[in-house]
Amino acid sequence: AQSVTQLDSHVSVSEGTPVLLRCNYSSSYSPSLFWYVQHPNKGLQLLLKYTSAATLVKGINGFEAEFKKSETSFHLTKPSAHMSDAAEYFCVVSEPSGYSTLTFGKGTMLLVSP
Amino acid sequence: ETGVTQTPRHLVMGMTNKKSLKCEQHLGHNAMYWYKQSAKKPLELMFVYSLEERVENNSVPSRFSPECPNSSHLFLHLHTLQPEDSALYLCASSQDKDPGYGYTFGSGTRLTVV
Numbered sequence: 001a002q003s004v005t006q007l008d009s010h011v012s013v014s015e016g017t018p019v020l021l022r023c024n025y026s027s028s029y030s031p032s033l034f035w036y037v038q039h040p041n042k043g044l045q046l047l048l049k050y051t052s053a054a055t056l057v058k059g060i061n062g063f064e065a066e067f068k069k070s071e072t073s074f075h076l077t078k079p080s081a082h083m084s085d086a087a088e089y090f091c092v093v094s095e096p097s098g099y100s101t102l103t104f105g106k107g108t109m110l111l112v113s114p
Numbered sequence: 115e116t117g118v119t120q121t122p123r124h125l126v127m128g129m130t131n132k133k134s135l136k137c138e139q140h141l142g143h144n145a146m147y148w149y150k151q152s153a154k155k156p157l158e159l160m161f162v163y164s165l166e167e168r169v170e171n172n173s174v175p176s177r178f179s180p181e182c183p184n185s186s187h188l189f190l191h192l193h194t195l196q197p198e199d200s201a202l203y204l205c206a207s208s209q210d211k212d213p214g215y216g217y218t219f220g221s222g223t224r225l226t227v228v
Binding site for chain 1: 116118120155156157159162170204206216217218219220221222224
């Protein structure tokens with residue numbers, strides 16, 4: 001069985017400061033890992049994904065995440081927050097199966113202040 | 115637009131009504147999904163269709179009835195819903211059997227049951 005734990009329900013940063021959203025996972029297999037973002041009243045947009053290639057993954061809008069197998073972590077970072085980054089972020093794990101099914105974390109709300 | 119279109123965007127219905135949610139994708143994907151997103155809860159997988167066959171039904175009450183007439187369209191038929199069914203219903207699609215591909219989500223239908 002697979003699971004995902006997002007360690008913070010809310011993260012508050014000031015514009016221009018770094019962002020760190022934490023995620024730990026549990027998986028019986030070599031997982032695929034994703035980060036999705038959801039802006040208010042919108043669907044989920046894929047930010048980046050890890051699929052057993054490079055452990056440092058770069059995504060859209062300046063976000064990146066590092067897969068650390070020894071720590072079972074996949075934290076999301078960005079060097080400098082923008083106001084437009086304010087949204088809810090979901091860490092997601094997927095294991096190989098006959099069809100792709102994803103397990104979502106509970107989400108982290110990122111608040112960005114001027 | 116993500117390539118997955120959901121209609122309507124908002125729906126208010128009484129507990130005795132019958133309505134349907136529609137999802138359409140033109141990405142060439144062969145798997146489609148219904149998710150329920152309620153406040154303060156992780157995304158819940160409801161149904162999975164792979165190659166137009168239902169492959170998963172996660173203990174969803176029978177008042178929710180999915181239909182997948184072809185690989186591009188997915189419906190969720192609703193009848194005699196309860197107030198606790200009020201939520202954001204998200205449709206997604208993927209290329210089956212490729213967990214690294216990730217899902218493409220629609221913008222969702224915000225359902226309110228009164």
